[in-house]
Amino acid sequence: MDVIVIETPQLGDRSYLVHDGVVALVIDPQRDTDRVEAAALEAGVTITHVAETHLHNDYVTGGYDLAQAHGAEYLVNAADPVSFEREPVTDGQIVQIGAFRVTVVATPGHTHTHVSYIVSDGTTEAVFSGGSLLYGSVGRTDLVAAIDTVGLTHDQYASVRKLVHEAQHDAALFPTHGFGSFCSSGPATGAGSSTIGEQITTNHALTDADEEHFVATLIANLTAYPSYYAHMAPANMQGPGPADLEVPESLDAAELTRRLADGEWVVDLRNRVAFSSGHLQGAVSFEYGNGSNFTTYLGWVLPWDEKLTLVGTHADVEDAIRDLSRIGIDSPDAAIGTEPRALAPDAPVASYPRVGWAELARDHAAGDVLLDARRTDEFADGHLIGAVNVPLHEILSRMDEIPAGTIWVHCGSGYRAGVAASLLQRAGRDVVHVDASFADVESAGMPMAEKAV
Structure with missing residues (x-):
């Protein structure tokens, strides 16, 4: 059994091609399926099965299109309310694919119908955990509905225990999320690899013996997530078609x-x-x-x-x-x-001025606005005295709340501040882009507010 990792660092996710040298299973493919097909071609294998761990919230799947293109079986939880033909799978079901066996494990938590897959060739095992067990943490549990979050967090706690009980300790772990995706929660490490045994001893979801403490802590540390997530699961229920990757003719x-x-x-x-x-x-x-x-x-x-x-x-x-x-x-x-x-x-x-912390400290005048475009959790963890916090993703809807005057806008690295500065200038505001790392703010002599206890 060979596992080929297909990275999507732009979204912090991974997809997988699992093969025995002849046939292949693809797990959680992104919509641009040409990358998967290139990997299969290079390995000299035929894609016979495609599997989803869940209806994804952070991207449009390529699973349906890939399965259609290759005449492959499309493994999707029988409980998922999809509008297309698929091979429905349920907890405990075993699917034989070439020389390896795939066991379906119900692991609700990230979603109600989430499943993981344990793949074995008789000697070695690999666990594909989607948004269930991640490296160091688990998938977030607040993406379905606010009313479901507590219940799903309890489900997540139970699911990861079930998963590690059913898998070998030396099984390699291959999650879909946890590499920068906002579908991660808690202290996801972003490590390159791990095993079930390693997670048993290091993952807080498995080492915390107090379920109520785990649930409360996980929920308390959930942060904002992208608004476009609301559109992903509905699209994935429909069986998305292929992506059009052609560059159009340039506008005159x-x-x-x-x-x-x-x-x-x-x-x-x-x-x-x-x-x-x-x-x-x-x-x-x-x-x-x-x-x-x-x-x-x-x-x-x-x-x-x-x-x-x-x-x-x-x-x-x-x-x-x-x-x-x-x-x-x-x-x-x-x-x-x-x-x-x-x-x-x-x-x-x-155009607009682009400066660092030293210029801000020197030139910021009374009556100017200091705008912090970081998320509210980042702001609460430490911010400049007098700063107004409007997270980047809220600027368009809260433009009228930003005080009058020249706006000096910063973030954590300079990137979000650059986006914010352009939005503010587009709205007719006088703006200065503070393009600097927040990690350097104190060494530049800028006054920090005391953290709330």
């Missing part, structure tokens, strides 16, 4: 100018340094690449299901289209190029 200057003038969403993919120094007025900055969490923040911040125009290099636009397809944002338009005046000669060009 007149059409791009019109879209800007009409207030449409034009997304500049260049780095935030270039954007701040000169960009098409009305465009917003979502820097692509460099570990930017582009997909997550764009899907979280901008209004859902409104037409987008991507501006950037052909390579960045192509990659961004792929990334956005994973969360159901399909077929954005594009304007290929990096020089604002060349892209739309008749459109106005704007």
Whole structure:
């Protein structure tokens, strides 16, 4: 048995191709299935089965399309209310796939109908735990409905114990979430690999003997998650079709100018340094690449299901289209190029100052606004005296709450502040982008508020 890991770092998830040298099982594939097919081709195996651990909340699945394309059995929990044909599976069911055996284990918690898969070739075992048991923690339990969170957290506590009881201690563990995904909870480590035995001794969900303490602690530490999650499970219930990854023909200057003038969403993919120094007025900055969490923040911040125009290099636009397809944002338009005046000669060009902590300490004046665009939990953990906290994902809906005056906006690294600065300027506000790491704020001599006890 060989396990090929297919990383999606843009969303903090993994998919898996499990094969015996002849046939293969794919677990939790992302929507851009060409990556899975390339892995199968390189391994010289035929995809005969595709399996889902749950109806995903953080991405649109490629499972249905992949199974259809290969005539593969599509293993989905019998209890999932899907509208397509699948091979329904239930707790304890065994599926033989080539030289290995797959045991279905009901592991509710992340969702009500979550399942995990224990795969064995008679000698070794591998556990595919989806959003159940992660490296160091478990999948979050608040994505179904607020009224269900306590019950699902109790379910999660019981499920991981059931899973480790049914698996060998030396079985390799392969979760789908836990590598930066907001579907993770608690102290997920983001480690590269682990075993069931290691998790038994290190994972707080397994070492905490007090179930009530575990439930209360997990829920207390749940943080905000992207708003686009609300659209993922409904899409996955329908059996999503293939992603269109083609780069469209570049818009001409007149059409791009019109879209800007009409207030449409034009997304500049260049780095935030270039954007701040000169960009098409009305465009917003979502820097692509460099570990930017582009997909997550764009899907979280901008209004859902409104037409987008991507501006950037052909390579960045192509990659961004792929990334956005994973969360159901399909077929954005594009304007290929990096020089604002060349892209739309008749459109106005704007800029704003970009500074560090030293400039903020020196030049911030009485009456100016210090805006912290981090999440509320980050703000509560430590913030600058006098800062106003409006998380990036709430800025559009709370624009009227931000006080008048020049706005100096910061975050944890500078990325979110760059997005926020562009949104504020688009709304007609006078803005300064503080592009600096919050880890350096105290060494720069900025006054910090005392933490609430």
